[in-house]
Amino acid sequence: MNDITKAAIEITGLGMAGIFLFMVIFYFVIKVIDKFFPAKPVSE
Amino acid sequence: MNFEQLFPVLYLITWQHLMMIAVGLVLIYLAIAKEYEPTLLLPIGFGAILVNIPLTSALTQIDPETGKALEGALSIFYEAGIATEIFPLLIFIAIGAMIDFTPLFKNPFLLLFGAAAQFGIFFTIIAATMMGFDLKEAASIGIIGAADGPTSIFVSSRFAPELLGPISVAAYSYMALVPIIQPPVIRMLTSKKERCIHMDAHPKVASRAALIIFPILVTIVAGIVAPSSLALIGFLMFGNLIRECGVLNKLSQSAQNELASLVTILLGITIASTMTADKFVNWQTLMIIGLGLIAFIFDTFGGVMFAKALNFFLPANKKINPMVGACGISAFPMSARVIHNMGQKEDPTNYLLMHAVSANVGGQIGSVVAGGLILALIPLFA
Numbered sequence: 001m002n003d004i005t006k007a008a009i010e011i012t013g014l015g016m017a018g019i020f021l022f023m024v025i026f027y028f029v030i031k032v033i034d035k036f037f038p039a040k041p042v043s044e
Numbered sequence: 045m046n047f048e049q050l051f052p053v054l055y056l057i058t059w060q061h062l063m064m065i066a067v068g069l070v071l072i073y074l075a076i077a078k079e080y081e082p083t084l085l086l087p088i089g090f091g092a093i094l095v096n097i098p099l100t101s102a103l104t105q106i107d108p109e110t111g112k113a114l115e116g117a118l119s120i121f122y123e124a125g126i127a128t129e130i131f132p133l134l135i136f137i138a139i140g141a142m143i144d145f146t147p148l149f150k151n152p153f154l155l156l157f158g159a160a161a162q163f164g165i166f167f168t169i170i171a172a173t174m175m176g177f178d179l180k181e182a183a184s185i186g187i188i189g190a191a192d193g194p195t196s197i198f199v200s201s202r203f204a205p206e207l208l209g210p211i212s213v214a215a216y217s218y219m220a221l222v223p224i225i226q227p228p229v230i231r232m233l234t235s236k237k238e239r240c241i242h243m244d245a246h247p248k249v250a251s252r253a254a255l256i257i258f259p260i261l262v263t264i265v266a267g268i269v270a271p272s273s274l275a276l277i278g279f280l281m282f283g284n285l286i287r288e289c290g291v292l293n294k295l296s297q298s299a300q301n302e303l304a305s306l307v308t309i310l311l312g313i314t315i316a317s318t319m320t321a322d323k324f325v326n327w328q329t330l331m332i333i334g335l336g337l338i339a340f341i342f343d344t345f346g347g348v349m350f351a352k353a354l355n356f357f358l359p360a361n362k363k364i365n366p367m368v369g370a371c372g373i374s375a376f377p378m379s380a381r382v383i384h385n386m387g388q389k390e391d392p393t394n395y396l397l398m399h400a401v402s403a404n405v406g407g408q409i410g411s412v413v414a415g416g417l418i419l420a421l422i423p424l425f426a
Binding site: 002004007009014016019020021031033039040 | 148149152153155156158159160162163165166167169170172173174178179182183248249250251253254257258261262265266269270406409410413414417418421422425426
């Protein structure tokens, strides 16, 4: 395995971890927004 | 004056030029007859013809008598719109104005599939380095797996502008082929029982304030965590804010229609300016087309396997249909529709559309985040 492929594997680890981190943060962003600005219940 | 001086093109044209003209014709055929991403593939196809006729004035040529450059329109568009990254960023505003984030508020947990289904990008980066591409080229090829044309163009125009043509063609072609690529991969990875899993409905809606605050907060958070991703995420969220604010309906409509149409025409035909025979007719192009397919297959693999892994930890009544994981790619709403139809075929009482759309919207965010992260990470290693 050459050095470039080793770097690519490292980038894969960091990249996937980074995307999940972002998504987890966005998940909490949505939860917080939803808590403070909940949707009004739709009347029947 | 002899025949050669009268018709120099006939003496300069090579089989490579003819091959590229044939490629252009095939792309136009696919766009019109098969309706494969016609808004992009038709301009790219026509542009490929335009730039592969020798001495074309659409590209900058050197005047043999004076030695001066005679500027070509497509070369000017390339320098002004692609090299500066302005065209893809304008498209992001248009896409942002088209996205409705409401499905994410129904079930934000499905955002995670927008992360898992980016696996194909990174798997392909590794594969490309094994095939001899350097890290910047490999990253540009891997980003085909974002299933998001503008992100692919944005990243490859920065890291490997010489590969922009084949990367764009691969990205848009495979996006159009999602209904053909995803189902066999999903069937191979899942059992019938898994494909029949029903998921609870979330009838919730989001408030207007929430939808306005979301793009602003996402931009700020993305800026704090990874400032290099801000151009991508920021323009997308700006377009979305125009849509959701409720006071710029005219601008929102313009962004979704006129801006999207104008920039798409320019983007398509300008990308074609990179598809000259000398740059396109080589083994590298074939490898890129093959790697693009691998990227889409492993995106689907990542999303499905992540759902299957989650199901180990979820109670029986909360299990996720693993097919929904495959919707974590950015091809919206095609992927969601494909999964919903697959679910209906397995069990006509199973309505997966709402969950699939949520995961698919997550994929739209995930692909842009992936692009931003690649822009940040590659310079650290290259």
